[in-house]
Amino acid sequence: MYQNRAFELHTHLYGCLREEELKWLASRKDPRWHIFSSTYESTYGQKPDLEGIFLPERSDDLRRYSIYESVGNFPEFQCCFDFVISVAHADEEEVYEVAHRLASRQKEPYAEYRMLFGPQLNLNDYRKRVESLCEGFRDSGREGYLVMSLWRGGDLAGQQYELLRELMHANSAVRQRLVGIDFCAQEEGFPPQNKEELFRKVLQDNEEHPESALSILYHVGESFQDKTLESAARWVYQSAELGAHRLGHCIALGQEPEEFLNSTRKEPVSERIRQLQFERDLDLLVSYANDSDLNREVERLKDLQNHWLEQEGRDSSGKDSQRSEGEPLIEVQYSRDHVDRLRDYQNQLMRRLATRATVIEVCPTSNLRIGAVKKHPVHRFLSNDLSVVVGADDPGIFDTDLEQEFQILKRDGVSESDLERMVELSRKSTSPALSGRSN
Ligand SMILES: [Zn+2]
Incomplete structure (x- = not known):
């Protein structure tokens, strides 16, 4: 134990x-079922049947609505989460x-x-x-x-x-x-x-x-x-x-x-630049086998970023590193070499x-x-x-x-x-x- x-x-x-508390909450104040219902409908394409959902004979449905058991299905998880939010x-x-x-x-x-x-x-x-x-x-x-x-x-x-x-x-x-x-x-x-x-x-x-x-x-x-x-x-x-x-x-x-x-992954150019600079600063190269290739790519990405900022009329000093709307995305390929270097980097x-x-x-x-x-x-x-x-x-x-x-x-x-x-x-x-x- x-x-x-x-x-x-x-x-x-x-x-x-758990079930007993959800039931208590639902009896305490009217649930805001519209929250759960709309998530459920957009996930499963049908309305949930909430009539008497806390009655013993409906325990299987209650379980299906409120307990998430799938793998890698975030919308389904959101439904269960919203069931709790509703009550x-x-x-x-x-x-x-x-x-x-x-x-x-x-x-x-x-x-x-x-x-x-x-x-x-x-x-x-x-x-x-x-x-x-x-x-x-x-x-x-x-x-x-x-x-x-x-x-x-x-x-x-x-x-x-x-x-x-x-x-x-x-x-x-x-x-x-x-x-x-x-x-x-x-x-x-x-x-x-x-x-x-x-x-x-x-x-x-x-x-x-x-x-x-x-x-x-x-x-x-x-x-x-x-x-x-x-x-x-x-x-x-x-x-x-x-x-x-x-x-x-x-x-x-x-x-x-x-x-x-x-496989491939994409990230905004600003994130990509920060990553490459981080690899260089810590001397933990992932994306490139050597510094000169990495530096060349950083320069290329900075040009790309500046060009985009100019077009958008933005100021590159912006501190907010959240991705701005329309920022160019950079594709990264997970080749054998990349994967091996990445494992080492994580270690x-x-x-x-x-x-x-x-x-x-x-x-x-x-x-x-x-x-x-x-x-x-x-x-x-x-x-x-x-x-x-x-x-x-x-x-x-x-x-x-x-x-x-x-x-x-x-x-x-x-x-x-x-x-x-x-x-x-x-x-x-x-x-x-x-x-x-x-x-
Ligand atoms: Zn947590």
């Missing part, structure tokens, strides 16, 4: 809801009760739950809900803690962070139960460098006020349809360099590049990360079903001495729990001693431990 000893460090509060309202009373209930039935000796509110929520309501969540965890009397997932887009994260700091001063439940910040949901279009200033501020605040230190958790390298595998692995590396304490998923760092052999990045204190959170079911990886990168993480912990991510939506996640790794060939090390490491890698929180 692992679950009664391991700490759960990567899970999302509303992704933990949830996340108002003050509800989030208190959800935090209280989930911590009360928690099997792990300690767990950190992440929570994200959409950008439409005003800061005053945001404040009340964070307080309610923390009070719910506190009143459960269990070791359940809150990590607030901040909004990746715009500068909302900075405002939310300031508010959280204020709240820690004003409310003892928040001071006690809020332990970190996180970034989740869509990562494409949001490079880690955009958060450089915020990360620096958090780390500085932690040093000056260790009594309210917050960890920085960061989902990265999980979904990277918009770029090459090497760029996605770079994002993982750069997140750690910027000071994130724990990184979620990091599939790109350890996914076997052989899975990409003879080098992993070894460098192993010398830092960065912790990687692996979520096997989530990665196998959403990430659709053929072979889980955990094996390469371990052989490169990375610090790995296990999380169940959305155990309600995947119908799993932390025990099953450990069992999956065991069946997949992870040794008993490595699994024990993960248990041990989870107990040392809580947000307060990594952020340097003092009591």
